[in-house]
Amino acid sequence: MRKIRKTSVGSPRRHAARSVVALVAGATALGFLAPTTATADDVAGYATEVQQAAVAALSASEGITEVAAKQVLRNQETSVSTLDAVTAQLGDRHAGGYLDAEGRPVVNVLSKAAALEAGRSGVTAKVVRHSNADLAAAQAALEAVPAVTHTSIGTDVRANQIVLTVAEAADSPHLATLLATARKLGDIVRVEHVSGEMTKAVYNGEAITGGGTRCSAGFNANRGGTNYVVDAGHCTRAVSQWNIGPSVGASFPVNDYGLIRNTTGHAPGAVTLWNGSYQRISSAANATVGQRICKSGSTTRLTCGSVQRTNVTVNYREGAVHQMVQTSAAVNPGDSGGCLFAGSVGLGITSGMGGGSSYFQPVVEALNAYGVSLNR
Template structure:
């Protein structure tokens, strides 16, 4: 009977050893004595989640259980911003680990780019004009030059980043070209660019006053705006209001005529609207007009 007892003791010792090894196994997370613990880390992440306006250079943050830290990802050269972001929201610097990421995440969903849609630049709203493509194959749109200078960033109807002003002329002329990112898919309604004569009917689409119509009353008009003089404009009886700048002007069957520059009056009492003709813009910018299928 003695050998059996020894066997039981050996088995018990082996079992205890296995249990001890399992207790020390790295597969189970056990916080070090000086680590903050998951509760404190979760509270820190929640504090960052509640931030009213996280910096654009801070791209994400999460609790990393393996390191007992809140990982804060930032764009290159923005590491100091992470510490400022944490401190501003009551999170101790020793609770975060800053990691640099090559680029900011974005929604993987394209948006339509359409004539007459609003866009935003310099904290102002203007209107998307005619859709174009450059000789390098980049998509964009024509708009008013007074809406932005070269390099100014634009945001679309949904306030998402859209593109940048690539060309811009004002005063003298009043037109510009914005090149857009691949997130924006051109969906034109324009069918061509056959020029209408004086007396011809035209309509415009503006992000403020929508679709309004009138007639062409003069061409090659020089307009002396307070901000500068512009030559070569076309005068119409269309009505337009602030925010309509850059909007497309069509003749029948959506033949492109030009983009809204400025005018006088309003759509309640009527007025005069001037547009920058389309054909000289296409020629000057070496642009291809995008048309509906």
């Protein structure tokens, strides 16, 4: 799975002295931000360009009208909060939750009694066979096999299964053992074979640069009055000094988050949309399966899709990275470190790609690890 590059957000200025700031804001020189006027048709919290991109992606993937797509985006913010509350209430009687095609909450439960309880909270309940403990044990059994590069292991909450994804580049002598283990675990595990490989990718070029390496700037954050950029760990591990400041933290593999001290004097809490406008980020949260999302990066710029899986282990050549978010949003080399978000909510840091999917480090974990807060 390839690692991609980050893009930070900012309020661009015309003055040449702000060119470095523009890099932090999105790795491109931007003009003044054009004012936008909200209409009754807008989705709350979404910049116009993000709304348009998200609606277009949703309409194309689901075959629905723009009006219906906008309603899905409106539904999902409340649905995520409802799902979090219901799963907390159910405790070990649930086996994960997700958003359906309409952006409504669905929770997997282990009994009819739990289904009735969830239903009283306005959540659709689905009785399933495997508990969270069962799924965790199955994933742990697969991860106990020596890691096989170009594979990933994660939960398909909709199917109530663990999915072992094997790219065609996987050729480890341990692959046969991994597949045999999957077969022994029975129907709790599903094996999927995909084309290509799973690798990180950091290339030369524009955006944030240092030591001949290019990545994309991530979320602007602060701690004790000092500004930082939360980025991909494989980027900050590789480069000690960027054009926006020095790397001061790196966790990769196992995690894929890092920290750059932002010395530009400018660190707005917004994501560049690559056309002179931006998406304001006002909070951070964990991603939910089925959630419609977008990402900004210096190679593929603004792309949108949906969350496919969470708690995914990705086996890069450099080692395994755990608890990743898998999405259908397009990414490419150079996007590493870029921002994953749903409207004004920050969700993740671009890490890699493989098998037609993209992988992100949850941003909440990174913020907590470094004790920083998103700039707003």
